[in-house]
Amino acid sequence: MTAKRRGAQLGMLAFAVLIVMGAYASVGLGINGKIPSGMLGYGLGLGGLMLAAYLVLAKWAPWADPLLLPLVTLVNGIGLVMIYRIEQSGQAGASATTQLMWTALGVVMFSATLIVLKDHRALQRLTYTAGFVGVVLMAIPALLPGSLSEVQGAKIWIRIGGFSIQPGEFAKLALVVFFAGYLVAKRDVLALAGRRLLFIDLPRARDLGPVLITWAFAIATLVLEKDLGTSLLLFGAFIAMLYIATQRTSWVLIGILLFVGGAFLAGQIFSHVEARFNVWLHAEDPALYDAGGGSYQLMQGMFAMGSGGILGTGLGQGYPRLIPLSFSDFIFTATGEELGLTGLMAILIVYALIVERGLRTSLTARDPFTKLLAGGLSFILAWQIFIIVGGVTRLIPLTGLVTPFMSAGGSALLANWMLIALLVRMSDAARRPPPQAIQDEGLTQVMQR
Amino acid sequence: MNSTLKRVSVACLLMFGLLMANVTYIGAVKADGLRTDSRNVRGFYARYAIDRGWITADNGKTTLAKTVDTGDKTFRFEREYPLGKPFTHVVGWFAPESASGIEAAMNRYLDGSHPDLVVRRAIDLVSGKPAKGASVDLTLNSKAQEIAYKDLAGTGKRGAVVALEPKTGKILAMVSVPSYDPNPLAKVDKAAVNKAYNKLNKDDNKPLLNRAINLTFAPGSTFKTVTSAAYLSDDTSRDENTQVDAPDSLPLPGTNISLPNYHGESCGGRATLLQALTISCNTPFAIMGMDVGYDKLKEQAEKFGVGQPLKIPMEVSPSDIGPDEGKAALAKTAIGQQSNQMTPLQMAMVAAGIANQGTVMKPYLVNKIMGPDGAEIEGTDPEELDEAVTPEVAGELTKMMIGVIEHGTGGAARLPDITVAGKTGTAETLPGKPSHAWFISFAPVDNPKVAVAVFVESGSAGNDATGGAVAAPIAHDVMQAVLGR
Numbered sequence: 001m002t003a004k005r006r007g008a009q010l011g012m013l014a015f016a017v018l019i020v021m022g023a024y025a026s027v028g029l030g031i032n033g034k035i036p037s038g039m040l041g042y043g044l045g046l047g048g049l050m051l052a053a054y055l056v057l058a059k060w061a062p063w064a065d066p067l068l069l070p071l072v073t074l075v076n077g078i079g080l081v082m083i084y085r086i087e088q089s090g091q092a093g094a095s096a097t098t099q100l101m102w103t104a105l106g107v108v109m110f111s112a113t114l115i116v117l118k119d120h121r122a123l124q125r126l127t128y129t130a131g132f133v134g135v136v137l138m139a140i141p142a143l144l145p146g147s148l149s150e151v152q153g154a155k156i157w158i159r160i161g162g163f164s165i166q167p168g169e170f171a172k173l174a175l176v177v178f179f180a181g182y183l184v185a186k187r188d189v190l191a192l193a194g195r196r197l198l199f200i201d202l203p204r205a206r207d208l209g210p211v212l213i214t215w216a217f218a219i220a221t222l223v224l225e226k227d228l229g230t231s232l233l234l235f236g237a238f239i240a241m242l243y244i245a246t247q248r249t250s251w252v253l254i255g256i257l258l259f260v261g262g263a264f265l266a267g268q269i270f271s272h273v274e275a276r277f278n279v280w281l282h283a284e285d286p287a288l289y290d291a292g293g294g295s296y297q298l299m300q301g302m303f304a305m306g307s308g309g310i311l312g313t314g315l316g317q318g319y320p321r322l323i324p325l326s327f328s329d330f331i332f333t334a335t336g337e338e339l340g341l342t343g344l345m346a347i348l349i350v351y352a353l354i355v356e357r358g359l360r361t362s363l364t365a366r367d368p369f370t371k372l373l374a375g376g377l378s379f380i381l382a383w384q385i386f387i388i389v390g391g392v393t394r395l396i397p398l399t400g401l402v403t404p405f406m407s408a409g410g411s412a413l414l415a416n417w418m419l420i421a422l423l424v425r426m427s428d429a430a431r432r433p434p435p436q437a438i439q440d441e442g443l444t445q446v447m448q449r
Numbered sequence: 450m451n452s453t454l455k456r457v458s459v460a461c462l463l464m465f466g467l468l469m470a471n472v473t474y475i476g477a478v479k480a481d482g483l484r485t486d487s488r489n490v491r492g493f494y495a496r497y498a499i500d501r502g503w504i505t506a507d508n509g510k511t512t513l514a515k516t517v518d519t520g521d522k523t524f525r526f527e528r529e530y531p532l533g534k535p536f537t538h539v540v541g542w543f544a545p546e547s548a549s550g551i552e553a554a555m556n557r558y559l560d561g562s563h564p565d566l567v568v569r570r571a572i573d574l575v576s577g578k579p580a581k582g583a584s585v586d587l588t589l590n591s592k593a594q595e596i597a598y599k600d601l602a603g604t605g606k607r608g609a610v611v612a613l614e615p616k617t618g619k620i621l622a623m624v625s626v627p628s629y630d631p632n633p634l635a636k637v638d639k640a641a642v643n644k645a646y647n648k649l650n651k652d653d654n655k656p657l658l659n660r661a662i663n664l665t666f667a668p669g670s671t672f673k674t675v676t677s678a679a680y681l682s683d684d685t686s687r688d689e690n691t692q693v694d695a696p697d698s699l700p701l702p703g704t705n706i707s708l709p710n711y712h713g714e715s716c717g718g719r720a721t722l723l724q725a726l727t728i729s730c731n732t733p734f735a736i737m738g739m740d741v742g743y744d745k746l747k748e749q750a751e752k753f754g755v756g757q758p759l760k761i762p763m764e765v766s767p768s769d770i771g772p773d774e775g776k777a778a779l780a781k782t783a784i785g786q787q788s789n790q791m792t793p794l795q796m797a798m799v800a801a802g803i804a805n806q807g808t809v810m811k812p813y814l815v816n817k818i819m820g821p822d823g824a825e826i827e828g829t830d831p832e833e834l835d836e837a838v839t840p841e842v843a844g845e846l847t848k849m850m851i852g853v854i855e856h857g858t859g860g861a862a863r864l865p866d867i868t869v870a871g872k873t874g875t876a877e878t879l880p881g882k883p884s885h886a887w888f889i890s891f892a893p894v895d896n897p898k899v900a901v902a903v904f905v906e907s908g909s910a911g912n913d914a915t916g917g918a919v920a921a922p923i924a925h926d927v928m929q930a931v932l933g934r
Contacts (some may be wrong), residue, residue, distance in 0.1 A: 089522065090522055240457055240460075243453055243456075243457070244450055244453045244454055244457055245450065245453075247450070247452065247453045289488065299488065302475065302479075302483055303483050303484075303486060303488070303489035303491065305472075305475050305476060305480075305483070306475060306476075306479060306480040306481075306482065306483020306484050306486075306489070307480075307483065307484045307489065307491045308476065308480075309476060309477075309480045309484070310476055310477055310480070317498075318491075319490075319491055319494060319523075322490065322491070336472070336475075336476065340476060341472060341473060341475075341476030341477060344472045344476065345469060345472065345473075348465060348468055348469055348472065351465070352461075352462070352465040355461050355465075356458075356461075359454065359457070359458045359461065362454055363451055363454055363455070363458075368450060371450050371451075371454065372450070375450075375454050375457060378461070379457055379461065382461040382464055382465070383464070385464075385465075385468070386464040386465075386467075386468060389468050389472075390464075390467070390468060390471070393468070393471050393472055393475060394471075394475075395467060395468065395471040
């Protein structure tokens with residue numbers, strides 16, 4: 001029988017807040033030898049928020065995984081500290097106050113999700129609603145005029161007044177819910193084998209429909225919104241969930257072939273995809289480095305991490321403002337300069353643990369929908385981290401995505417806190433002991449021969 | 450579904466594994482290449498993130514280089530040289546991509562990266578303060594340095610002055626003319642610095658060179674002190690009153706040319722060593738050189754420091770009396786001509802060695818290194834370089850050099866109530882070209898406090914420029930400044 005481990009959770013939460021406070025103080029000491037004046041308010045703010053999140057969790061999801069909240073608190077806090085540090089370096093656009101406000105709203109969303117959604121299986125009934133919402137959210141920026149939706153070449157925003165939302169981040173959640181509900185219903189059909197080619201069982205041709213539709217949707221995202229990252233993210237998550245549901249490797253291969261083919265064709269037609277590829281392969285080439293839209297930003301990130309080396313320069317002692325948008329897509333590299341390889345490894349391990357807790361929830365869940373939803377949400381989180389961190393570290397071509405919980409940006413914080421709330425809700429269900437029988441029926445049913 | 454979920458979990462693990470491997474590759478393997486990439490401006494910025502130690506003179510009382518906290522986020526600490534030109538060749542400058550002089554030679558102390566400072570640095574690291582370097586106090590006597598520069602620059606000619614403390618080897622003054630203001634080279638604007646540097650680099654007068662240590666010149670008659678030292682040391686029965694041949698003209702063996710005395714003057718056929726040096730006859734010293742031979746002359750020169758590798762802490766170009774090219778060449782080498790090439794510092798070491806009873810001290814510029822709190826971290830202990838001559842020979846040479854000041858060519862260096870010893874030099878360069886003017890001296894004779902070499906370069910000096918007329922007055926002022934008169 002699983003224990004609630006609430007004491008351990010509270011202890012770890014306090015520890016996470018303490019680490020973040022230490023980092024915050026270290027930024028101030030690194031910059032001008034003084035502990036930042038707002039330290040107390042900041043610490044109380046973050047500590048209070050997390051205590052509130054903990055109390056909500058303790059009341060509405062007492063059996064939840066005890067690690068998720070402290071781990072997320074830690075990366076969110078480190079992200080806040082880095083944004084504060086980048087703001088101090090004078091790079092325009094970074095605002096720790098705004099990010100703290102969004103973190104607070106994220107915790108509100110987390111709590112609201114836990115309070116409202118008593119049983120996540122209710123979502124299964126909303127499968128097609130979620131699909132519709134996801135598609136609409138994705139489509140809005142593409143349909144809006146550029147002046148209301150385009151920022152730095154990516155048409156992925158809704159900008160109203162001084163306010164901007166990245167609907168793709170919420171669409172991500174809605175679509176994973178849709179995929180889970182849809183695949184649970186259709187998985188038996190999709191798992192039916194057609195012809196066998198070499199060692200692979202190909203699906204039947206008439207079952208290709210949903211895959212082709214999702215693929216067309218992903219390519220449309222790429223073409224209409226110039227957003228390779230989100231396109232790759234959603235399609236990859238769909239294929240992974242399709243594989244989990246049907247146990248057919250052929251779906252994975254078909255998915256990869258379709259996407260690579262589609263991206264290749266798009267690359268032939270739209271220069272920005274091919275440019276991304278070139279930048280990835282030849283980032284150090286001086287001509288590309290100097291070219292507009294070339295490898296300058298990518299190389300600045302690499303220089304930052306290289307200068308950080310193994311131990312880093314220490315918080316407040318690097319040059320994050322040399323990396324364009326260091327508070328957004330490139331926050332991982334800015335962190336690498338000041339916290340070094342050591343710090344980056346720690347952050348990656350924290351991320352990996354969050355994903356691991358999600359996958360564990362999926363494995364222990366009792367019904368297919370929960371399994372698929374938890375697995376899908378965990379995978380999409382890992383996949384997003386892989387795409388953006390791999391992109392800024394030149395492991396794969398760079399496609400702009402948010403670094404979950406670290407990058408500046410409200411939509412992503414809200415959506416990801418909701419994602420964690422869903423995982424918490426499902427882990428609560430998975431870990432909750434089954435109802436105990438009131439009577440010991442075993443004895444009464446023994447038949448005497 | 451659990452079997453596929455487990456495979457997806459492995460895929461996730463693999464993704465994180467790849468990210469970690471790649472991050473490790475960047476942070477541990479590629480880091481050095483990325484850090485030193487010329488497009489990575491951090492190395493450049495880092496130069497200005499350190500509260501660089503100051504460079505001082507006169508036991509810390511005079512500031513030669515200081516660090517100014519501008520409060521700027523990128524270029525927080527900038528370098529300034531309040532006394533400018535007279536000190537440029539010693540102090541050097543700290544430019545965006547290079548450095549010179551003490552700034553370069555003592556860089557690891559000044560920026561705090563030297564292993565000796567590691568404990569202090571660790572404290573800074575823990576307390577989060579910006580790194581602070583150690584200060585370097587120089588042996589320079591700022592008054593002597595200023596007057597040497599003023600006098601030499603006042604002649605409108607190129608040259609160098611070096612003053613040493615004979616008993617320790619402390620460099621009290623080191624001036625090279627023409628000089629330049631180091632401040633424009635210490636600005637953070639790379640383009641402007643490069644422009645200023647290129648202008649100096651193209652200047653025909655080569656102001657960037659430190660003539661005191663990085664160029665060698667024919668020493669002329671000042672070298673007769675070395676020849677005399679070799680001759681006196683060769684036979685202990687000889688002294689300053691030993692009679693030597695002093696013909697008006699000396700036919701050089703194996704050639705059909707003769708060596709005359711300066712301006713064709715007569716030295717009377719025979720003369721004592723004292724008389725010969727006092728009026729600087731050429732022929733007797735040429736004969737003495739041939740008499741002791743190339744090997745002994747070279748050995749004597751080496752004992753004064755010639756040809757020995759030397760760092761003060763800047764690297765000093767080695768002096769050289771030239772190769773063995775036969776008797777005729779040796780005769781000229783003995784009077785400081787032919788291929789005989791000395792740095793002004795080397796000639797100051799000759800004077801200082803004679804002053805210090807024959808013992809040459811290793812010259813040095815760094816008096817002590819002080820931590821950011823002003824406490825001394827390291828002091829320099831005087832070191833013997835070599836014993837050039839015995840105290841007896843040194844005494845005899847001193848008497849001969851007093852003669853030069855009292856009765857001979859070096860009258861301009863006389864000081865009231867203080868006995869000065871010295872030697873003038875007027876070195877021919879190329880036929881038809883003006884001569885180099887030299888002067889070496891030390892004072893007071895009974896308790897030497899300062900030894901000086903003054904050099905005024907050919908081509909700028911005019912035909913009548915002799916060591917006695919051009920160089921000796923400068924030595925006079927420098928000695929006076931050191932002795933506090």
